[in-house]
Amino acid sequence: MARVQIPEENCEIREPAEIKAFLKQYGIEFEQWDVDGRIGPDATNEEILAAYEPEIERLKKQHGFVTADVINVNPETPGLDAMLTKFDKEHLHSEDEVRFTVKGSGVFHINPETAPVFAVTVESGDLISVPKGTHHWFNLCTDKTIRCIRLFEDMSGWTPEYMEDPVHEKFSPLCMGPSYLEGEQDDNEIDVARF
Numbered sequence: 001m002a003r004v005q006i007p008e009e010n011c012e013i014r015e016p017a018e019i020k021a022f023l024k025q026y027g028i029e030f031e032q033w034d035v036d037g038r039i040g041p042d043a044t045n046e047e048i049l050a051a052y053e054p055e056i057e058r059l060k061k062q063h064g065f066v067t068a069d070v071i072n073v074n075p076e077t078p079g080l081d082a083m084l085t086k087f088d089k090e091h092l093h094s095e096d097e098v099r100f101t102v103k104g105s106g107v108f109h110i111n112p113e114t115a116p117v118f119a120v121t122v123e124s125g126d127l128i129s130v131p132k133g134t135h136h137w138f139n140l141c142t143d144k145t146i147r148c149i150r151l152f153e154d155m156s157g158w159t160p161e162y163m164e165d166p167v168h169e170k171f172s173p174l175c176m177g178p179s180y181l182e183g184e185q186d187d188n189e190i191d192v193a194r195f
């Protein structure tokens, strides 16, 4: 279940409707799609994309995306730490960043610039859409596992643009707790990780 934390205000939001309303203030879309009953635990990338085709097609129309794929990251992923250091520093993209998490979890920190930084923890069933130009960074949780659908407008437009005066070092990426320590291992299948 997703949650939003606002460290400077010592505030946490766990109710999905409240999360959706909070994120909407910053142009961030949040939805929850069923996972159990739609895909099995061993679903292939192709099966995942097929299962969520109606939602993917809707998002393509809404955001102008042309492609979708599935990324699969786990602790055995070669070069995982080096890969993640690209995205754990404050950056922005020239297209919307849309991720639907099928398995595992991760944390998007958002820096709205005109409001306190907040963290959005996403887990299985959570869809988040971060608008282009939004300052953000991404961390995995302690299980270092995430499998999600990504959508793209233009693969070449995905390079992160880093901030000259980033704030990410002031914020802990921690998202610990019992539910994060039970991540089962998956296969080593991987695409290039871009968050």
Ligand SMILES: [Fe+2]
Binding pocket: 087, 091, 092, 093, 097, 136, 137, 138, 160, 194, 195
């Ligand atoms: Fe990003």
